[in-house]
Amino acid sequence: MxxxxxxxxxxxxxxxxxxxxxxxxxxxxxxxxxxxxxxxxxxxxxxxxxxxxxxxxxxLAPVDGATEVWAAGVTYLRSREARMEESSEADIYGRVYDAARPELFFKSAAWRVVVDGEPVAIRADSGLDVPEPELALVVNRFGEIAGYLVSNDMSSRSIEGENPLYLPQAKVYAGACALSAGIRPAWEVDGSDLPVAVRVTRDGVAVWTGTTSTARLKRPFADLVDYLFKADNFPAGAVLSTGTGLAPALDFTLREGDVVTITIDEVGELTNPVVVGREHF
Ligand code: DO4
Ligand code: MG
Structure with a gap:
C-alpha cells in the first residue's frame, strides 16, 4: 500500500x-x-x-503545504569518495563522514517537488551534473518515521566542487528535487536493507547504471531524524532524503534528453526525463 x-x-x-x-x-x-x-x-x-x-x-507529488524536504549528505562511503574527488576542499567531506553531527541541508519546498514522469533539471550554468538516488524518510511532526519515498537529489558537482559554500546553489533550484508518487508506510516495510538501483539512458542506451543497498548507510535513520529535529519544529512533518550511495565517475555528466530511473525495492520507482534550465517549470 x-x-x-x-x-x-x-x-x-x-x-x-x-x-x-x-x-x-x-x-x-x-x-x-x-x-x-x-x-x-x-x-x-x-x-x-x-x-x-x-x-x-x-x-501528484507526495507532499504539500508546509511540509519541507531536507537531505543528508556524505552518509555513504561512496559519497565521501565522490565528494573528495570533485572538491577543491576534499578534507571537509572526510571530516563530516566521521563526525557525530551529520550534514543536513534544506532541499525543497513542497510546491517545487516534481513527481514520477515529470522533468528534472540541470542548471544552465553548471557543467557537471548527476542524479543522486536516495531513500527518503517521511517523518511526522513528532519525529516518527511514517514511511519511505524514492528521492532524486539532483546536484551540480561542478558548482559544489568549486566551493562547498555554493552547496545551496548546487542543490536547490527548479527541477532539482524529485520524489516518487507514493509513500510506502513504515509499518509495512523495513527500510534498513533495501536494494537501490539507478539507470540513466541516453537515446535508449544505458550510459550509467549502479546498485547499492540502504544497509550501507553509515548512520541510523533515527540519528538523522534526531539531528533534524534538534533545534526546529516541523508541524507539517518533513521528508528527509538520506544521502546517496551511488555516484558515477567524474567523466559522467547528465545531458538534456537523458532519462533517470531510480528503483528502491518495496518502496517504488522514480523515472524522470532531464531538461536544462528553469523555464520548464
Ligand atoms: O556534501 C554534499 C552533499 C552530499 C549529498 O547530497 C549526498 O551525499 O547525497
Ligand atoms: Mg544527496
Whole structure:
C-alpha cells in the first residue's frame, strides 16, 4: 500500500488516498501535511479504512503545504569518495563522514517537488551534473518515521566542487528535487536493507547504471531524524532524503534528453526525463 496525493479528471482540488494493487481509494484527510501532523498510530488507523475507489486519479507529488524536504549528505562511503574527488576542499567531506553531527541541508519546498514522469533539471550554468538516488524518510511532526519515498537529489558537482559554500546553489533550484508518487508506510516495510538501483539512458542506451543497498548507510535513520529535529519544529512533518550511495565517475555528466530511473525495492520507482534550465517549470 502507498499513501498518495491525486487529482480527479473533473476536479482541480488535490486529494489524499491510498493505492493498493493499482487501485486508489480516498482518505478523509485534506492534505499530506495534515496527515503528518498526526501520531503514527493515528496515521496507521486512518489509512487502514479507506473510502471509495477513485477510478480517474492522476497522481501528484507526495507532499504539500508546509511540509519541507531536507537531505543528508556524505552518509555513504561512496559519497565521501565522490565528494573528495570533485572538491577543491576534499578534507571537509572526510571530516563530516566521521563526525557525530551529520550534514543536513534544506532541499525543497513542497510546491517545487516534481513527481514520477515529470522533468528534472540541470542548471544552465553548471557543467557537471548527476542524479543522486536516495531513500527518503517521511517523518511526522513528532519525529516518527511514517514511511519511505524514492528521492532524486539532483546536484551540480561542478558548482559544489568549486566551493562547498555554493552547496545551496548546487542543490536547490527548479527541477532539482524529485520524489516518487507514493509513500510506502513504515509499518509495512523495513527500510534498513533495501536494494537501490539507478539507470540513466541516453537515446535508449544505458550510459550509467549502479546498485547499492540502504544497509550501507553509515548512520541510523533515527540519528538523522534526531539531528533534524534538534533545534526546529516541523508541524507539517518533513521528508528527509538520506544521502546517496551511488555516484558515477567524474567523466559522467547528465545531458538534456537523458532519462533517470531510480528503483528502491518495496518502496517504488522514480523515472524522470532531464531538461536544462528553469523555464520548464
Ligand atoms: O556534501 C554534499 C552533499 C552530499 C549529498 O547530497 C549526498 O551525499 O547525497
Ligand atoms: Mg544527496
Amino acid at each position: 502507498h499513501i498518495v496525493r491525486y487529482r480527479r479528471a473533473d476536479d482541480a482540488t488535490p486529494r489524499v488516498g491510498v493505492r493498493t494493487d493499482g487501485v486508489v481509494r480516498s482518505l478523509p484527510v485534506a492534505s499530506v501535511a495534515a496527515l503528518l501532523g498526526a501520531r503514527l498510530a493515528d496515521i496507521q488507523a486512518l489509512t487502514s479504512e479507506p473510502g471509495d475507489v477513485v477510478d480517474d486519479a492522476r497522481l
